[in-house]
Amino acid sequence: MDDLLEELQSIFRDILDQPDLVLARSSNANNVEDWDSLAHINLVTAIEKRYKIKFALGELQELKDVGDMMDLIQAKLAAQ
């Protein structure tokens, strides 16, 4: 499993309090239980803090699933 995906899975498990959650690139708010708008804010805040990155306004609206999110995180880390 991809390192980044594994790390994100751990963050998602904590924030959503689902210790057995299995995350895939295709996971999105529709197929992950309890990934609602409030959880989304908490997830984004936790990811920003974990990787010391900041998503620009509007960047997040364009993401359709975890795979897109991973690509964005990797692009930001590479640009640092």
Add this chain to the structure above:
Amino acid sequence: MNLDAYSIDDLLLKRKSLRRQLSVADGLQPVRIAVLGGSTTNEVVDLLEPHLLADGFLPTFYQSEYGRFYEDAVLDPSGLIGFAPDIVYIHTSYLNVLKAPPAHCAESELQGYIDAEAGRYREIWKSLQENLSAHIIQNNFESPAVAILGNMDAVSSGGASRFFLELNTEFARAAASDPRLLLQDIHGISARIGLAHWFDWDRYFSYKILLTVEANLAVARSLASIVRAIYGKSRKVLVLDLDNTLWGGVIGDDGVDKIQIGRETPVAEAYTAFQEYCLALQKRGVLLAVCSKNDEGIAKQGFEHPDSILKLEHISCFKANGEPKPENILAIAEELNLGVDSFVFVDDNPAERAIVEAQIGGIAVPCIGKEVSRYAAIIETGRYFEPVSMSQEDLSRAGLYQANAARATLEARFASYGEYLDSLEMSAEIARFKPIYLERIAQLTNKTNQFNLTTRRYTLAEMEALARDEHVIGLYGKLSDRFGDNGLISIVLGRREGEVLHLDLWLMSCRVLKRDMELAMLDAVAREARAAGIRTLMGYYMPTKKNGMVADHYDKLGFEPISVDANSKESVWKLDISGYESRNRHIKVLESVHG
């Protein structure tokens, strides 16, 4: 559990599992908190919850839709009324002001803008007070994020900075004159963090969360300390190590003339400043105790050093010996008659901190590090000693406990205990509840654990309602003696049903144990009850981990045992008062109980 050890990232990540772990603890006190926000408040609530759980509360929350704080409080309070909160927190920011003065506002017009905005909040507070029995926590305002007029922003009548300074003063006046309105000083909290780390504009534009995670954590910590204070759970005692904590160096090795204190070196200045901080706490009612691995005689020399700010008279309990610190701390708790959960322990030695934290449940042990110049700031971060009001009681408490020590010396010199009691020249004031004492009365119900027959807790709002209830007989007792005024130290609360008075509450501060004050209280209850046509007193003892000392309270007062619950061990007692005769022999009761 000490949440201070969690990083902010872990707090966010582990919030839900923390809640699961913490909420299974026994004896958590339920508290219902409504949060009315001018911005999205979920994160501050998420961070507040684990702190309250760690402090022994079981919180339930209600949150308004963001920005609807005025509507929810004033126009349609039905949701709030249905929720029946114990506490309402109004979390607003400078962005929520309806009408700030324009840049060209004339000096003569400024007050009108202040009155209009303050008036809107007064409407909110009034509506909440009329519709709910809740404490209200209102934050004041941070400085605006931008100063359009530069430095003149704080000067000009059209400056936003000036407007919020004056509005904050209005809020302070309102809170100072209303014990149910508590102010959260966000102006101070945001300044300590720094406005650059306070606002989070990306999250505001995206989700209407105005503050950074760090800022929300500071707000949550401060809120938790206010809640603790409302329920009388603020800490009361600062236990201090000596060498390299109160002065630099080791007095036993270096000698009193070599320890670092005074103004001669930067290090000595820093220790002096820390002693000044401790003294300031002592002057406002926090008790100071010493716990040091030292020879007592040598340790005390440190306080006779001419530059020492702290003198022996400021220390309520002094333990310097070779015993392990946890044992000394338990001994301090016993001598001061206070629970270790009201203690904060300060020691530069991490090993001592670790053993104390591990062995003494409930004590706070801030990690003060090794730099004396940081000690005070680190202790401040814990907000351990938060008061909700400054009563005369708090200010003179340190004096009271020292007078207790003098009484103990006297006790040893008398032939009989009655003779000793007479020598104390005690006088009591016992009367029906009075409005000016309700705050202290509610406070006592929340912090008295040992001499407390039923351990029922009451908020100020509930106590106000009881004081108005004609079926309730509530009596307070104050006790003075030749060493000083002990203040308001006993409460008995009876609920009338026909010719029976059920004693729902009987408590007394442990600082007046064995003074026959309970006899004087019983005399007063019996007299008041008989005057109201009551023939029988029913007493109840509900055992807890802490109130074993009053298991035989009603037995000693001559009540007849009626029943004991096989499971809870709660016992019921009865006293016929139709032929009651006064029992108190040693206390002069000053006022008639028909006050």
